[in-house]
Amino acid sequence: MxxxxxxxxxxxxxxxxxxxxxxxxxxxxxxxxxxxxxxxxxxxxxxxxxxxxxxxxxxxxxxxxxxxxxxxxxxxxxxxxxxxxxxxxxxxxxxxxxxxxxxxxxxxxxxxxxxxxxxxxxxxxxxxxxxxxxxxxxxxxxxxxxxxxxxxxxxxxxxxxxxxxxTTQPITDIKYGLSPLVTCEDLSGIAGVTLNDVVISYKKTKVRGNVLVSHVGLTGPGIINLSNEISESISYNLLAGEPDVD
Ligand SMILES: Cc1cc2nc3c(=O)[nH]c(=O)nc-3n(C[C@H](O)[C@H](O)[C@H](O)COP(=O)(O)OP(=O)(O)OC[C@H]3O[C@@H](n4cnc5c(N)ncnc54)[C@H](O)[C@@H]3O)c2cc1C
Known part of the structure; x- marks a missing residue:
């Protein structure tokens, strides 16, 4: 040993x-x-x-x-x-x-x-x-x-x-952070489009930054920064599966 x-x-x-x-x-x-x-x-x-x-x-x-x-x-x-x-x-x-x-x-x-x-x-x-x-x-x-x-x-x-x-020590809630977003709407037709310096809001939070449309949703610095706020307000257990949200 x-x-x-x-x-x-x-x-x-x-x-x-x-x-x-x-x-x-x-x-x-x-x-x-x-x-x-x-x-x-x-x-x-x-x-x-x-x-x-x-x-x-x-x-x-x-x-x-x-x-x-x-x-x-x-x-x-x-x-x-x-x-x-x-x-x-x-x-x-x-x-x-x-x-x-x-x-x-x-x-x-x-x-x-x-x-x-x-x-x-x-x-x-x-x-x-x-x-x-x-x-x-x-x-x-x-x-x-x-x-x-x-x-x-x-x-x-x-x-x-x-x-x-x-570990048997307690683990804090595990959540997504700094993540791109998947949208219900199919945005693949406009994938690659960039919106520069726009304001994006979620509930009371507003973030200013660039947004990029991806094949499955939205990404770019603005979206990534806003994602933490969205993640915080969703109740889910990452280890138990994907969150069920729109
Ligand atoms: C695509 C991408 C881009 C990113 N860009 C940035 C960026 O630009 N700036 C930034 O700050 N962060 C960025 N991040 C986040 C950053 O990579 C992570 O926050 C960082 O790597 C976390 O470091 P860590 O040491 O905690 O974990 P990790 O980097 O995940 O390292 C964990 C290590 O533990 C080892 N391991 C796992 N289980 C075991 C085991 N049972 N036994 C032995 N070894 C084990 C793994 O092999 C791994 O080497 C990015 C992440 C991704 C995925």
Missing amino acids: KEYDIAIIGGGPAGIMAAIAASRTSRVILLEKNPSLGRKLLMTGGGRCNITNNKPIKQLLTFFNNKNFLKHSFYSFTNEDLFSLFDFDFITEDDDRVFPETERAADVLKCLSDKLEEIVISYNFEVKTISEDFVINDCIKADRIIIATGGVTYPQTGCSPDNYSL
Whole structure:
């Protein structure tokens, strides 16, 4: 049985960042189901990685419903702290979205992965069980375990709803976020049409931004930003199936 201070499950951005921080004081093992780290990270921002947003924290928080939960994290690990991890610069585009100047998510992943040199990483290691005394898959024991297995979307990147049963701790409601919308109306005939800088409203919320008609509905920054508001007002259990809404 191998023993560690901290075992981190999942080698996406959350697991990698946890490993970098925890390894400063502890013996850490990072367990990743795939043969490589950060498969979803490579897809971000269309492969360019929209790594953060440069709006002042106070303003940024207004976009979230769980402000109090995020406030502490945003102030204790700022954009400046984030940028200091990389050996390249960043560019800021419209709506204060920040991208690496190389415009490659792969460079973000490489820079973070390089900081894991001292850390034991087990690839192709899918965590299936955690016993009450913190033994993982009957072969690794840790004093503490961080579960960073991601959400349920894009299962081809390694995510799975099965991971929610790894913990007996209560799990908050799981909802869609930053999602395109599927419409009942067939919009495929006008797919590709873009509406620039329009106001879209849902109930009392109004959002200004670009809208793109897709083959199945609506997408684009305006829709993606509004989607959280819609998601919040729908009552459903993502693990139990799709929401039944118009
Ligand atoms: C198409 C797309 C574009 C996106 N663009 C952006 C963007 O531009 N900017 C942005 O901020 N966010 C973006 N996101 C969201 C971003 O990718 C996620 O928020 C981020 O990847 C979450 O990081 P994570 O580490 O929590 O989870 P993940 O990146 O999902 O990583 C979880 C890891 O855990 C591993 N794992 C899962 N189960 C197990 C197990 N049982 N045992 C061992 N390992 C396991 C998985 O293989 C995976 O490597 C985008 C997402 C998608 C799908």
